[in-house]
Amino acid sequence: MNRFITCASCASLAAVGTTSLRAQFLGDTRPQKPWSISAKLRGFYDDNYLTAPSAKNILGQEKRGSWGSHFSPSVSYNNQWDVTSAGVRLEYGATYFEDRPRGAIDHSYLASLSFGHDFGGKLKVDLNDSFVAAQEPYLIELTPVFTAFRRTKGDNIRNTGTVTLTKPISEKLSVQGRYINTIKDYDESGGGSRSALLDSFEQTASLDLRYSITGAATAVLGYQFGRIEMTGDDFVFKPEFLFDQFTATTGTPPTPAQKAALTAGIPRSNNRNNLSHYFYAGTDYNFTSKLTGKVRGGVQYTEYTDPFVGTTKASNW
Structure with a gap:
């Protein structure tokens, strides 16, 4: 604990x-x-x-x-003009x-940029970018469920860019499109390393239909497409474990040919590449100007596009 x-x-x-x-x-x-x-x-x-x-x-x-x-x-700058806003934080x-x-x-380093512009109430554009170099998993990972729980040595990098377009249709109804691009690069290499397990290029694109129920509550119906490419290009665990086990069992270290045969049974980073489709509905609620709650429920379909040798393409709901 x-x-x-x-x-x-x-x-x-x-x-x-x-x-x-x-x-x-x-x-x-x-x-x-x-x-x-x-x-x-x-x-x-x-x-x-x-x-x-x-x-x-x-x-x-x-x-x-x-x-x-x-x-x-930290130092930050945020300004609001008539229809334009901009901000930076270090x-x-x-x-x-x-x-x-x-x-x-x-040591950790965080930098964020934001820009927004309203085109006369016909279209609103918001641009955001967040860069982090750190050892703490809660700074690198964006989801509540971390994929890395331990502090990791080195300048581990995560950069996330977001583009959001909001188009009003009527006084209460609007359409919102969003694209998010996230790059994770851990400063650790080799089989079973953070880089092999977690380096990735992640993209999501979503389209939401939003209906204003009250001034504070908004109903949401949407679809999101996701693509994750694992970029570590290495084995997901250390081959040396298999080599040591082979030596302990046979009494002799494996030859180069035997090492190749043993490593052929180890999945690589790209075997976890996947595409996902997420259909959802929910509600956003603004409790205050600084506190917003979101509830989502839906169904997600995931397909692993580069399965391990000897297996077929895997998919699941």
């Missing part, structure tokens, strides 16, 4: 442009500055920062706890682990 305790004695330092501007132009109608600068500092104790089992795993790791601290400065994070004898600090 991985427990994470944050100290109550956290320190936070922020210098927000809008706050200083209000003080400078008190009673003035001039617009607030669109920029902000902030920094956060917190302490913590993580009783299993390696997310490893109590007994040593095959990587030689075992459960260890550590005190630590996290420092994160954030750096440094996480220190007292237990580590070497490489005690993890």
Whole structure:
């Protein structure tokens, strides 16, 4: 079990442009500055920062706890004109682990861009891009269910670009199209590595019919197409495990020909390439200007397009 305790004695330092501007132009109608600068500092104790089992795993790791601290400065710019908006945010994070004898600090870098424009109420365009280089899985992975649970050494990269087009049909009805492109590149190579398992080029395209029930609630009916290409180009687990097992069984190490025969039975990254079709319906609800809830239900069909040698194309609902 991985427990994470944050100290109550956290320190936070922020210098927000809008706050200083209000003080400078008190009673003035001039617009607030669109920029902000902030920094956060917190302490913590993580009783299993390696997310490893109590007994040593095959990587030689075992459960260890550590005190630590996290420092994160950031700067952002967001501005809104009549029909156009734009924003940029840069954030750096440094996480220190007292237990580590070497490489005690993890670094993370986040950058995001946004742009929106309304063409006279006939069409709205929103562009967003998010870039991350980090070791923390929750920064790299976008889904609530992580495919990587452990911190991974190196500058692991994830970039996500989004294009959203919204076309009003009537006062309550609109059509929304969206394209999302995500690239993941882990700084680890070899069979069974993060790169072999998780490097990917992911694309999704969706088309939604949206109906405004009330000012806060919107009904949604839509379709989404997804394509995932695993780009690691390696074995999904280390061939050395099979070689060691062969040696332990036969008493002699495998020859090159025997190694080739053994590795022929190991799936590769591209065997997990797939296409998916998702039909869904649901509701969006704006509780406040900063809190939105979404509910979706539907059916998904997935087809694995590059199956392992000796198998046929697999698909499932």
